[in-house]
Amino acid sequence: MNRKIKYQSLILMVALVFLFLFIFSNRKLPTNGEEAIQSNLLVIDKNEVDKIDNEINQREFELERKEFEIEEAEYEIAHKEEENEGKDLTDEEEEQEYEKIKFELEQKKQQILEERDEVTALKKQITKERAALEMKKEVIKDEGKIDIVFSWSGIIKSMSIRNRYNYELQFSLRSVHKYLPWVNRIYILINSDTEPPYWLKKDYPSKIRIIDRCTLFENPDHCPNYNSFAIYSVAHKIPGLTNKFVLLDDDFFMNNPITPDHFFTAEGLPKIYHKRRRMLVYPEHDFPDEPFPKYKYARWSHVPKPMRRDYIIKFHEKYPSFAEHVQSHKKRYKFLNEEVSMIYYEFFYYKGWIKRLPIKQAKFKQLPRRHPDDIEDEFKKNYKILQSKKILTFNCNDNFSEDKELYQIQRKILWDFYMKLYPETPAYEIPNPDHDKYS
Incomplete structure (x- = not known):
């Protein structure tokens, strides 16, 4: 009899745990709650x-x-x-x-x-x-325009083939030029010792600005810095940057015309496309002063990230040690949380200052990350896939062969793939540069 009661109690406890998890994971989260920003009201007084x-x-x-x-x-x-x-x-x-x-x-x-x-x-x-x-x-004084911020580490031949430059930034910029004509300015953050893109005209009057990111770090010992988390944590210090801006990695590409309301609501709230279960925070990650509860998940979906300067300013005022902690890591560190994600968490979860949307509404496509030795057919298929009007953005995160001769063949196939998508040379580019010199 006692054994039966214990068994029933155990079943009841398990059922209650599952019920709690179900309610917790499906609770209605704030999207623009009582403290939400209305009519582009700033969080700065x-x-x-x-x-x-x-x-x-x-x-x-x-x-x-x-x-x-x-x-x-x-x-x-x-x-x-x-x-x-x-x-x-x-x-x-x-x-x-x-x-x-x-x-x-x-x-x-x-x-x-x-x-x-x-x-x-x-x-x-x-x-x-x-x-x-x-x-x-x-x-x-912001006029409501939107800038874009890229981080670029330059062309470093000593890097592994996986991390070598394969035309990503050049064609990512072309995609922005083609499909986001409304963008105000485009900032490219580079280290002090990094040469600007060789195909970019110097002193050409375009939207593009090259910024020495080391001038944005308060502590000079944190530069040169190759950690995108650290770099994006100082992006808001770019002089003249609009309050609303979009963070883009150089392996993101626009695939169809996109309007500003894909990134921000009419009230100016950033739109975040992600899986609900990925909102929470890894428990083993480092948190100076522990500003956040330690939950299970930390990753936000790998898509362009809309952001606001006033959010970052407020975040830094509340958690001054967190930015220093992130910036002190010159390279990616597995137990380091991305500050942008933490800001999303802070303002989305607690205040409702961010509009959460299902990941499927992002209309984003992740192209295969691993390639066979013969990738020509694969990129032909990718090209056909990207003809869909339903795909607004995509990510081409390569992982080519370590064999140098095969790598050069694959690189040529990738060039042809990009050229089919973005064939027109913008006025800010140097026509027919010597790409082989920098390969």
Whole structure:
């Protein structure tokens, strides 16, 4: 009898667990809840910005006054030192007075040096606060346009074939040029030691801007940086960047005309296409200050990511240590969560400031990641698949042969595939560049 009761209790407990999991996984999540942004309302308060502006102006004025006082004190000390050194010492009493004055002047000089250091630190802090304030001012003055941000590591021949440059950025830009004519500007973030794309005209008046991403990192020790998570965590610092922008990896391609409402709602909320179960967070990932609950999943679907500068600013103000943690990793680290995903989680899950949509509405196609040695037929099939008007974007994440001769053949097939999709050479490209020189 006792065994039967225990068995029934166990079944009941299991049933309750499954019921809880079902309710939890299917609960209605906020899409634009009580705190949702309406009519493109910013999460940055203009009155707060004006108040901070006045405070910084006052601190800058006080700092200038302090610097003036230090300069006056330094002049006075120099004058007294000159007087003291010019004294004609005739007895022991005068010599003691001389040494006393000299000691006092040395103490004052040390005090002034400390004050100088304090002023330097304050100036550095105010400069940092001023830069953050100017960024907020740019957001407030935003005209509602949309920029695109790419990260590019350049052409590094020492890389494995898997990570070599295979024309992705060139044709990704062509796809944007062809299907997203409404885009305001396109920013390409590169390291200080990276050459700009060889096929891109220099000083050509186009939408494209090359940005040294190392200038965006607060800590110079974090550069050069090849971690896309870290790079995208500083993207909002690009001078002049629109408040609404889209993060694109260079292996993303547009396949049909896309309007801005694919990325943002009429109210300005980013649209996120993903599987519901992927919203949560891996428990083993690192969280300085643990700003998030530790759930099971962390990945958001591998699609273009719409983002807002004001969201990132607010996120950094709330979790200042998280950005530093992400940026300190120069290369991808398996226990590192993507800051963009964490912002999605923060603003979607808690505030409803992001519009969640099923992944199928993204109209996204992932082309095969692994290729047979003979890939010509595969890319012919891919081309036919991409003729569908239902596919708006696709990802071509290659994994070619490690055999160098075969790799060159496969690379030529890939070039022909891209050229069939995007045959027109935009005005910003150098016609017929020597691709072999950079292969």
